[in-house]
Amino acid sequence: MIQTGSYAGADMTIVTLGEKDRAATGGCPVHAGADDRKAVPPAARAGDSRVVVDFAEARRVLRAGDETRQAGFGFELVDRFMPKANRPVLFEDGPAHQKQRSAIARFFAPKVVKTRYRDLMVSLTDELIEDFQRKGRAALDEISFELAVAVAAEIVGLTSSSRRGLARRLSRFLSIRLDRNAGWLPNLFSIARSQIYLVAFHFRDVRPAVRERRRVPREDVISHLLTQGYTPREIMMECVTYGAAGMATTREFIVMAAWHLVERPGLLARFLSTDEAGRMAILEEILRLEPVVGTIYRRTTAAFAGASPADASVPPGTLIAIDVRAANAGSAGACPHAIDPDRKPADERATGAVLSFGDGVHRCPGGSVALLESAIFLDSLLRVPGLRLSTPPRVTFNDLIASYELRRAIVECERV
Ligand code: HEM
Numbered sequence: 103m104i105q106t107g108s109y110a111g112a113d114m115t116i117v118t119l120g121e122k123d124r125a126a127t128g129g130c131p132v133h134a135g136a137d138d139r140k141a142v143p144p145a146a147r148a149g150d151s152r153v154v155v156d157f158a159e160a161r162r163v164l165r166a167g168d169e170t171r172q173a174g175f176g177f178e179l180v181d182r183f184m185p186k187a188n189r190p191v192l193f194e195d196g197p198a199h200q201k202q203r204s205a206i207a208r209f210f211a212p213k214v215v216k217t218r219y220r221d222l223m224v225s226l227t228d229e230l231i232e233d234f235q236r237k238g239r240a241a242l243d244e245i246s247f248e249l250a251v252a253v254a255a256e257i258v259g260l261t262s263s264s265r266r267g268l269a270r271r272l273s274r275f276l277s278i279r280l281d282r283n284a285g286w287l288p289n290l291f292s293i294a295r296s297q298i299y300l301v302a303f304h305f306r307d308v309r310p311a312v313r314e315r316r317r318v319p320r321e322d323v324i325s326h327l328l329t330q331g332y333t334p335r336e337i338m339m340e341c342v343t344y345g346a347a348g349m350a351t352t353r354e355f356i357v358m359a360a361w362h363l364v365e366r367p368g369l370l371a372r373f374l375s376t377d378e379a380g381r382m383a384i385l386e387e388i389l390r391l392e393p394v395v396g397t398i399y400r401r402t403t404a405a406f407a408g409a410s411p412a413d414a415s416v417p418p419g420t421l422i423a424i425d426v427r428a429a430n431a432g433s434a435g436a437c438p439h440a441i442d443p444d445r446k447p448a449d450e451r452a453t454g455a456v457l458s459f460g461d462g463v464h465r466c467p468g469g470s471v472a473l474l475e476s477a478i479f480l481d482s483l484l485r486v487p488g489l490r491l492s493t494p495p496r497v498t499f500n501d502l503i504a505s506y507e508l509r510r511a512i513v514e515c516e517r518v
Contacts, residue, residue, distance in 0.1 A: 374481065395505055
């Protein structure tokens with residue numbers, strides 16, 4: 103189907119592929135051979151891990167229940183230094199994990215997201231866009247982080263300190279990297295800096311929130327953890343996890359989606375002319391192509407049956423690295439590296455963003471929050487008169503989870 107529309111005064115053609123078009127051309131007539139990806143990490147070092155690239159096998163590993171456990175995001179360090187502590191939900195497994203997930207499910211229920219958090223997303227977006235228009239220039243990764251931090255902070259209960267201060271402290275902490283080629287002195291220096299930022303985050307943001315919720319509990323994660331007897335240190339670890347899993351991921355995704363949309367007038371016109379569900383579907387397709395978490399790790403706890411007869415059993419203790427990009431592409435059908443919101447996946451189970459929000463028991467609970475806030479914010483940003491991405495972001499990769507990081511993306515517009 104071909105539709106026409108206009109955006110910023112220019113006529114646009116929106117092409118929606120029908121079944122007939124696909125069948126007639128033996129695949130994708132528009133994107134043949136296209137590669138729209140902006141962030142392709144250098145080939146992963148497999149090390150001692152077993153890399154899974156096949157969608158069906160990846161799904162099986164993520165849904166394996168007790169036969170595997172979490173092994174990503176520095177889990178093994180946390181396991182060593184917090185062996186007896188209550189751990190963040192991301193690092194729990196088995197019944198303790200199940201209990202936490204059922205308890206926090208109420209903070210992510212679709213109705214709660216649409217009622218409680220939606221208003222906040224809209225008012226924050228208005229505030230951020232107004233500020234941008236007043237200045238005429240902004241670093242997109244900074245405003246997207248402010249939005250992502252404020253929304254996740256509301257869910258977690260980190261609302262007893264200044265929003266900008268919280269974003270600054272978390273951003274500093276999350277930007278610390280250890281460099282295996284740099285020698286021990288610079289790394290020691292980085293560890294010391296990360297501890298200073300963590301202490302600041304604990305005293306300025308976590309402690310005041312805990313104190314207030316001890317007095318008057320609220321409907322948020324911190325209040326829930328207090329009822330479970332978590333110590334302030336354990337609560338801080340949970341907050342850091344939300345910082346990395348919920349805030350940093352959403353920041354990167356918003357910048358990535360904006361970058362794709364400003365460069366594709368047809369897709370942009372379609373994004374702006376469809377409804378919110380349609381916008382979220384386009385965003386899911388972008389996230390399928392550009393997963394923020396590029397590798398998900400698990401370790402087998404028992405002999406795990408391999409996918410093929412030649413690979414009968416994976417021994418216990420094996421580290422499995424799921425290559426999300428490859429699994430998403432392999433299940434996508436025609437032109438897997440093109441953005442096509444109308445795609446018909448080769449595997450009918452590969453819907454939406456496929457494995458970009460994970461799968462199985464650890465599947466991201468915040469996926470619909472991330473998609474909704476991105477849709478609301480981008481809809482508003484992309485309508486700003488005279489909007490342009492004057493400096494595209496610098497792309498780097500965080501080794502640990504093959505996550506892309508997009509920095510110094512400068513957007514400009516007419517000043518009002
Ligand atoms: C585009 C944004 C996001 C992406 C790409 C993303 C991706 C993911 C992925 C892949 C996992 C699974 C990790 C694994 O299986 O090892 C995960 C888990 C998680 N995410 Fe997200 N996430 C996003 C936004 C959010 C938001 C907004 C929140 C909360 C406000 C959130 C909270 C969590 C939590 C708590 C977990 C751990 C769940 C568990 O282990 O049971 N995420 N996320």
